[in-house]
Amino acid sequence: MTPGGGAVSLASKVQDQGWAWMVLIATVLVQALTLGFPSCIGVFFKDLQYDFQASNSETSWFPSIMTAVLHAGGPLCSILVKRFGCRTTVMLGGLLSGVGMVASAFSKSVSQLYITAGFITGLGSCFSFQASITVLGYYFIRRQALANALASTGVSIGLTLWPLISQYLLDEMGWRNTFLIFGGVLLNCCVCGAVMRPIPVELPAPSLNSCHGESAEGRHLSNGKSVHQGEHLRQSRFTACLQTLQNYLAFDIFFKNKGYQIYTIGVTWMVMGFVLPLIYLVPYAIFNGVEERKAALLISIIGFINIFMRPMAGLLSGLNVFTGRRIYLFSLAVMLNGLSNLICAISAEYSILVLYCMVYSVSMSVIGALIFQVLMDVVDRDRFSSALGLFTILESITILIGPPLAGLLVDVTGHFSYVFYASSFFMVSAALFMGLSFCTMEAKNKLIETQKPPPEDSSRGKYTEVPTELGPDKNGPPAVIYITSI
The missing domain is CATH 1.20.1250.20 (MFS general substrate transporter like domains)
Structure with missing residues (x-):
């Protein structure tokens, strides 16, 4: 065994x-x-x-x-x-x-x-x-x-x-x-x-120790007595810390992978408005005379529809027709989510708010089902965890500042409806940015492919050896060699 x-x-x-x-x-x-x-x-x-x-x-x-x-x-x-x-x-x-x-x-x-x-x-x-x-x-x-x-x-x-x-x-x-x-x-x-x-199960041992640990090289150097060895040990620890940070925050992918860069910026901008309805919908309804229990029921309607729609959205995105095109389905859902906020902003009647929750929950289900799946599509699987780390941290910054800015808007204007207008602006602009950017990037890639020169003969573009004379033995080495093309 x-x-x-x-x-x-x-x-x-x-x-x-x-x-x-x-x-x-x-x-x-x-x-x-x-x-x-x-x-x-x-x-x-x-x-x-x-x-x-x-x-x-x-x-x-x-x-x-x-x-x-x-x-x-x-x-x-x-x-x-x-x-x-x-x-x-x-x-x-x-x-x-x-x-x-x-x-x-x-x-x-x-x-x-x-x-x-x-x-x-x-x-x-x-x-x-x-x-x-x-x-x-x-x-x-x-x-x-x-x-x-x-x-x-x-x-x-x-x-x-x-x-x-x-x-x-x-x-x-x-x-x-x-x-x-x-x-x-x-x-x-x-x-x-x-x-x-x-x-x-046996998992592979990590290649590097944590920032607080000591590498094998560091343990070896710690036995030395010179200042140079101590400095080398500190540099080794610093390098290990940088490597650990790189494992969890993929800055290299962000600057090299155009698709990851576009998607991260787009989602970071999107969540500035995405979280606002879940926080301000109940206060908005109560402010406009809706009973408190009926106002709380609005969020429950969104959640109840999500129970059925989110798995369906995940299955829908798994169809072959959406392979490589999930970003466009995601952008469409973000666009629908932003436009649905206009329904809520126009009228605060309870029947209208219920209709808004239905439309909002459908688009929210697609966004929730695809947000990490699209990220898997634009980065390599072996770097997904580090790409996810940077993605969530940048996302959390706008989640942090979005609701307070919306609250300041309510304090200044005295109307909750402006929160939903602001949410609509962030969502629609993010959808347009991601959809158009990926479309432009794909068009450029196709243009580059079409402008490539046609494939040449294997004898062209290389150093080629051609014999000019053959000795008595035709299988022997060439007598003279010269370069035909480079």
């Missing part, structure tokens, strides 16, 4: 069957608890403003920080997964999320919410979510696409349930007690993490 053969055999028994489905259920719950959670913040918007005497801009920093940290913590989560494993990282994330929400229940100012519910809960949600997706890749091999599609429904379930539960608890016991209960609910990520036991 080969070394490690038993481990590989045991791994093959749990992959795509048996306990793998329990891990999938746990991942669905983790996504519902983490990614779906920020959708309920709009329910508490007015109460937080009243208790802390805060403006729209100040209050909107709280969900912005939570969502931004949820996306930007990916590289740190990857380091923890490599060091401690997925199970421990998911459980650590659940603990942080729960502690953050419990602490936020005792906040005395909106700035304290930025740290407790915003940073701590957001970072914990990031750890739980991204580590659960990582462990899913170990448990599913043949059915990985199906598993990812089913796992993504967790976000939709969270979008459906969180606003309804939040509005009920808010009416019954106020926002502080509700946040206290939310802390206990988010601790269930620890239970889900306990289900995700590691698979005993």
Whole structure:
């Protein structure tokens, strides 16, 4: 038996069957608890403003920080997964999320919410979510696409349930007690993490140690006594740190890969407006006289439609007709999403808002299903993790500043409708930028291909040896050699 053969055999028994489905259920719950959670913040918007005497801009920093940290913590989560494993990282994330929400229940100012519910809960949600997706890749091999599609429904379930539960608890016991209960609910990520036991497979050892570790060369040099050797050791550590940073943030791909550059800039600009409706839709409806429970139901409508539309969008994008063209389907969905915001801005009648939620949720489902699939199409698979790290960090910057800027717009104008006009502008301009840029890039590539000279004879363009005389033996070497062409 080969070394490690038993481990590989045991791994093959749990992959795509048996306990793998329990891990999938746990991942669905983790996504519902983490990614779906920020959708309920709009329910508490007015109460937080009243208790802390805060403006729209100040209050909107709280969900912005939570969502931004949820996306930007990916590289740190990857380091923890490599060091401690997925199970421990998911459980650590659940603990942080729960502690953050419990602490936020005792906040005395909106700035304290930025740290407790915003940073701590957001970072914990990031750890739980991204580590659960990582462990899913170990448990599913043949059915990985199906598993990812089913796992993504967790976000939709969270979008459906969180606003309804939040509005009920808010009416019954106020926002502080509700946040206290939310802390206990988010601790269930620890239970889900306990289900995700590691698979005993042998993984290749990393080529470089972490920034805090010491390379083999460094250990060898540490035995030396000269200052030059110590300097060499420090340089070795610095090089290891740079290499580690390069593994998680693909700046080289950003400057060399035109498609990745266009897509990253486009999505970074897009999310400036993409998150605004989920935060401001409920306050907008309440401001225009809609009952609070009916206003919270609007977000649940979006989530309920997402449960069915997101897997369908994933299956649709997998058809052969969209191979190599998913970026255009993605741009079309972004365009539809932006234009749908105009429906909401024109009228605040409840029937119109319900129609808006239906159109918005369809386009949102396609965006959610394709955003990472398109990224896989424009970068090499072996560099996807590092490309994703830079992608999510740049994305989190605009997620962070978008809602506060929209809140400032409401404070200045006094009308929530301008938020949806702004969202429409960001979405439509991003869709046009990505679609036209990729179309232009493909046209240039085709033009370059057509302008290439026709293929020449194998004897042209090379150094060619031609004999002028043959000796008695025709198979012998040539008597004279000269160059016919270069």
